[in-house]
Amino acid sequence: MQRANESASASASASASADKFEEEVGRVMEQARELHESGASLLWKISNEEQSLRQKAISLESSIRRVRSSINSLLEEDLQRASSILTDGEAAAFLPAKAQGRFLRMFLGPINVRASRKEVQLKVKEEYNSYRDRTAFLFLLFPLTLLILKSWIWEGCLPAFPVQLYEAWLLFLYTGLAMRENILRANGSDIRPWWIYHHYCAMLMALVSLTWEIKRQPNCAQKQRGVELFLQWAMMQGVAMLLQNRYQRQRLYTRIALGKANRMDVVWGETSGVDGQLWVLCPILFVMQGFEAYVGLLLLKTAFVGVVTEWQVICCGILLVLMAVGNFINTIQTLMTKSRF
Amino acid sequence: MQRANESASASASASASADKFEEEVGRVMEQARELHESGASLLWKISNEEQSLRQKAISLESSIRRVRSSINSLLEEDLQRASSILTDGEAAAFLPAKAQGRFLRMFLGPINVRASRKEVQLKVKEEYNSYRDRTAFLFLLFPLTLLILKSWIWEGCLPAFPVQLYEAWLLFLYTGLAMRENILRANGSDIRPWWIYHHYCAMLMALVSLTWEIKRQPNCAQKQRGVELFLQWAMMQGVAMLLQNRYQRQRLYTRIALGKANRMDVVWGETSGVDGQLWVLCPILFVMQGFEAYVGLLLLKTAFVGVVTEWQVICCGILLVLMAVGNFINTIQTLMTKSRF
Ligand SMILES: CC(C)(COP(=O)(O)OP(=O)(O)OC[C@H]1O[C@@H](n2cnc3c(N)ncnc32)[C@H](O)[C@@H]1OP(=O)(O)O)[C@@H](O)C(=O)NCCC(=O)NCCS
Ligand SMILES: CC(C)(COP(=O)(O)OP(=O)(O)OC[C@H]1O[C@@H](n2cnc3c(N)ncnc32)[C@H](O)[C@@H]1OP(=O)(O)O)[C@@H](O)C(=O)NCCC(=O)NCCS
Numbered sequence: 001m002q003r004a005n006e007s008a009s010a011s012a013s014a015s016a017s018a019d020k021f022e023e024e025v026g027r028v029m030e031q032a033r034e035l036h037e038s039g040a041s042l043l044w045k046i047s048n049e050e051q052s053l054r055q056k057a058i059s060l061e062s063s064i065r066r067v068r069s070s071i072n073s074l075l076e077e078d079l080q081r082a083s084s085i086l087t088d089g090e091a092a093a094f095l096p097a098k099a100q101g102r103f104l105r106m107f108l109g110p111i112n113v114r115a116s117r118k119e120v121q122l123k124v125k126e127e128y129n130s131y132r133d134r135t136a137f138l139f140l141l142f143p144l145t146l147l148i149l150k151s152w153i154w155e156g157c158l159p160a161f162p163v164q165l166y167e168a169w170l171l172f173l174y175t176g177l178a179m180r181e182n183i184l185r186a187n188g189s190d191i192r193p194w195w196i197y198h199h200y201c202a203m204l205m206a207l208v209s210l211t212w213e214i215k216r217q218p219n220c221a222q223k224q225r226g227v228e229l230f231l232q233w234a235m236m237q238g239v240a241m242l243l244q245n246r247y248q249r250q251r252l253y254t255r256i257a258l259g260k261a262n263r264m265d266v267v268w269g270e271t272s273g274v275d276g277q278l279w280v281l282c283p284i285l286f287v288m289q290g291f292e293a294y295v296g297l298l299l300l301k302t303a304f305v306g307v308v309t310e311w312q313v314i315c316c317g318i319l320l321v322l323m324a325v326g327n328f329i330n331t332i333q334t335l336m337t338k339s340r341f
Numbered sequence: 342m343q344r345a346n347e348s349a350s351a352s353a354s355a356s357a358s359a360d361k362f363e364e365e366v367g368r369v370m371e372q373a374r375e376l377h378e379s380g381a382s383l384l385w386k387i388s389n390e391e392q393s394l395r396q397k398a399i400s401l402e403s404s405i406r407r408v409r410s411s412i413n414s415l416l417e418e419d420l421q422r423a424s425s426i427l428t429d430g431e432a433a434a435f436l437p438a439k440a441q442g443r444f445l446r447m448f449l450g451p452i453n454v455r456a457s458r459k460e461v462q463l464k465v466k467e468e469y470n471s472y473r474d475r476t477a478f479l480f481l482l483f484p485l486t487l488l489i490l491k492s493w494i495w496e497g498c499l500p501a502f503p504v505q506l507y508e509a510w511l512l513f514l515y516t517g518l519a520m521r522e523n524i525l526r527a528n529g530s531d532i533r534p535w536w537i538y539h540h541y542c543a544m545l546m547a548l549v550s551l552t553w554e555i556k557r558q559p560n561c562a563q564k565q566r567g568v569e570l571f572l573q574w575a576m577m578q579g580v581a582m583l584l585q586n587r588y589q590r591q592r593l594y595t596r597i598a599l600g601k602a603n604r605m606d607v608v609w610g611e612t613s614g615v616d617g618q619l620w621v622l623c624p625i626l627f628v629m630q631g632f633e634a635y636v637g638l639l640l641l642k643t644a645f646v647g648v649v650t651e652w653q654v655i656c657c658g659i660l661l662v663l664m665a666v667g668n669f670i671n672t673i674q675t676l677m678t679k680s681r682f
Contacts, residue, residue, distance in 0.1 A: 021408065021411070024404075024408050025408060025419050025420050025423070026419075028401065028404055028405055028408060028420065028423045029419060029420075029422070029423040029426075031397075031401050031404075031423075032401060032405075032423040032424070032426040032427045033426060035394065035397055035398060035401060035427065036426050036427070038394060039394060039398075042387075042390055042391070042394065043458055046383075046387055047458075049383055050383070053376065053379060053380060053383065056372075056376055057376060057380075060369065060372050060373060060376060063365075063369055063372075064369055064373075067362065067365050067366060067369060070362070078366050078367075078370060079366050079369065079370075081370070082366070082369045082370040082372075082373040083373070085370075085373040085374060085377050086373045086376065086377070106517065107516065107517045107520050107521075108449075108454070108517075108520055108521065108524060109465055109468045109469060109472065109521050109524065110464065110465065110468050111454050111456065111465055111524055112456065112461075113449070113452050113454070115452065115453065117384055117388075120453075123451060124450055124451060124452055127450045127451050128450060131450065160552070161652070164552045168548055171548075175448065175516075176447065176448045176449075179448050179449055180448075180449065180450050183449060183450065183452055207509055207512075207551070210548070210551045210552055211501070211505045211551055211552070213554055311502070
C-alpha cells in the first residue's frame with residue numbers, strides 16, 4: 001500500500017516536472033523566435049538608414065568637388081573644412097569604401113575589413129604601430145645574433161638553417177605588414193601606395209632568398225659575403241624602424257588629442273608639433289636608403305664578377321636597388337608635400 | 342565712359358557670383374555638419390540596440406544550455422529547433438563571435454572579419470568554394486606540366502627554378518586557404534579545426550620545401566625521387582579537390598534552397614540529399630590519404646637509407662604522415678557524426 005502510494009506520488013511529481021520543462025522549452029522557443037525577428041528588423045532598419053546616408057554622403061562629396069573646381073582661394077579654406085568634416089567625421093563610414101586592393105582579396109576573399117566607427121579605426125592603427133614596435137626589436141636582434149654567432153662560434157661560416165629561419169620570419173613579417181597596411185588604407189589612411197609596394201618587394205625578396213643556397217666550406221667567407229651584407233643592412237633597418245615608429249606614434253597621439261579637443265576645426269595638417277623629429281629622422285633614413293642601394297649594387301657586382309652566379313643574387317640585387325630608389329623618391333615627395341603647408 | 346560702365350557691371354556680376362559661391366559653400370558646410378551628426382547618431386543608436394540584442398542572445402543561449410542539461414529526449418527536438426533559430430537565424434549576428442583565431446590576428450591585427458548579414462556570409466562561402474575550384478585545376482595542371490616536361494625536355498632531371506616557383510605558389514595558396522577558412526569559422530561555419538590545422542601543416546611543408554636544394558646531374562633521377570613522388574601526390578590531390586568541391590558546392594546549394602523554403606523548420610542535418618555522393622567521395626579520399634602516408638614514409642626511408650640526408654626531407658616526410666593520419670581520423674569522425682542522424 002505504501003509502495004503504491006509512493007510510486008503514484010513519484011509519477012505525479014515526474015509529470016509535473018515534465019510540464020515545467022515543456023513550459024520552459026516553449027518559452028525558450030518563443031524567445032528565440034522573437035530574437036530572430038528583432039534581429040532581422042534591426043538589420044533591415046540599419047541597412048535602410050545606411051543606404052540613405054550613403055546617398056547623401058555621395059551627393060555631398062560630388063557637390064564639394066563641383067564647387068571646388070570653380071571657387072576662389074578665400075572660400076577654399078571653408079570648403080576644405082567641410083570636406084574634412086565629411087571625410088574625417090562619423091559620416092565617413094557612409095562614403096563608398098576605397099576599393100579593397102587585389103592583395104587583400106587574393107588572400108581573404110570578398111570580406112569587408114572596414115571598421116565603421118572611428119574609435120575602432122584608431123585602435124587598428126595603434127595596434128599596427130605596436131606591432132611594428134615589437135617587430136623592430138626582433139629586426140635588430142635576429143641578424144645581430146646571427147652575425148655574432150658567426151664570428152664567435154661558427155668560425156666565419158653561417159650554417160643554412162638559422163639563416164633560412166630568419167628568411168622565413170622575414171617573409172611572414174612582411175606579409176603581415178602588407179596586409180595591415182592594406183587594411184589601414186581601406187580604413188581611410190593616407191598612406192602612400194609606395195610603402196605598400198615596398199613591402200611586396202620585400203616579400204618577394206624574402207621568398208627568393210629562401211631558395212638561395214647557403215654555401216659551405218671551403219671559402220665560405222667569400223661566398224657568403226652577400227648574406228653578410230644583407231644581415232648588416234637588416235640591422236640598420238631595425239634602428240630606422242624604431243625611430244620611425246617613435247615619430248609616427250607621437251604623430252598619431254597628437255592627432256587623436258587634437259581630434260578630441262576640437263576635431264573638425266583643424267584642417268589635418270602638420271599642426272602636430274612633431275616636425276622637429278622629422279628633420280632628425282630624415283637624414284638617418286637617407287643614409288639607410290643609400291646603404292640599401294649600396295648592398296644591392298654590391299650583390300649585382302658579385303654576381304657579374306662571377307664569385308656567385310645564381311639568379312637569386314641578381315634578383316635580390318635588383319630588388320634592393322629598386323626599393324632604395326623608390327623609398328628615396330617617396331621620402332622626398334612626402335617632405336615636399338609637408339613643406340607646402 | 343563705356344569702359345567704366347563695363348568694369349562696374351563686371352565687378353557687380355563678379356561680386357554676385359562670389360556671393361553665390363559663398364552661399365553654396367555655406368550650404369555645403371551645413372550639409373556636411375548635418376551628415377556628420379546623423380552619421381554619429383545612427384552609429385550610436387545602432388550600437389545601443391545591438392548591445393541590448395547581444396545581451397538577450399547571450400542569456401537565451403545560456404538558458405538553452407541549462408534546459409538541455411536536464412531534459413528528456415522528447416523535448417530535445419524542440420529545443421534543438423529553438424537553438425537553430427538562434428544560431429542560424431538573423432539573431433546569430435548578435436551572439437558573441439567565436440574568438441578570432443591567433444592566425445588571423447597575427448596577419449591582420451584586431452579587425453573584425455565577421456559579416457553581420459546572412460547573405461554576405463553565404464557570399465563569402467560561395468567565393469571560398471569557387472576559389473577552391475579555380476585552384477584545383479592549377480593543382481592538377483602545374484605538377485602535371487612539370488612531370489611531362491621532365492621526361493620530354495629536361496631528360497629526367499627537374500631544373501630548380503620551376504619547381505621552386507611551384508612551391509612558392511603552394512605556399513601562397515595554402516596561406517590563402519587557411520585565412521579564408523579562419524574567416525568562415527569566424528562567420529559561424531562548423532568546419533572542423535583539423536582542416537585548418539591541415540593547411541597550416543601544408544604551409545609549413547611548402548616553406549620547408551622551398552629551402553630544399555634541388556640536386557642536379559649526375560644521378561639526379563635517384564636524388565629527385567622525393568620531389569617526383571611529391572608531384573605525383575599533388576596531382577592526385579587536384580583530382581580529389583575537384584570531387585570534394587563538387588560535393589561541397591551542391592551541399593551548400595541544397596542548404597541555401599532549404600533555407601529559403603522553410604529555413605527554421607529543418608534541423609540542419611543531412612536532409613540534403615547529397616549523401617550518395619559522399620559514399621563515392623570517401624573511398625577516393627581514403628586512397629588519397631593512403632598514398633599521402635606512403636609518400637611520407639618513402640621520404641623518410643630515403644632520408645634514413647642515406648641517399649638524401651637533408652633535414653628538409655625528414656621534416657616533409659613527418660608532416661605528410663601526420664597530415665595523412667589526421668585527415669583519415671577526421672574523415673572517419675565526420676562520417677560517424679553523419680551516420681548518427
Ligand atoms: C618619411 C616618413 C617619416 C613620413 O612619415 P609621415 O609624416 O607619417 O608621412 P605622411 O604624412 O605622408 O603619412 C600619411 C600616412 O601614411 C602613413 N605612413 C607614412 N609612411 C609610412 C610607412 N613607411 N609605412 C607605413 N605607413 C606610413 C602615416 O602613418 C599616415 O597614416 P594616416 O593617414 O593613417 O595617419 C615616412 O614615410 C618614412 O619613414 N619613410 C621612410 C621609410 C623607409 O625608407 N624605410 C626603409 C629604410 S631603408
Ligand atoms: C569528408 C568530407 C567530404 C565531409 O565534408 P562535409 O560533409 O562538408 O563535412 P561536415 O558536414 O562536417 O562539414 C561541416 C563544415 O565544414 C566544412 N568542411 C568540411 N570539410 C572541409 C574541408 N576539408 N575543407 C574545408 N571545409 C570543410 C563544410 O563545408 C561545412 O561548412 P559549413 O558549416 O559552413 O557549411 C570533407 O571533410 C573532406 O573532403 N575531407 C577530406 C579532405 C582530405 O582528406 N583532403 C586531402 C586528401 S589527401
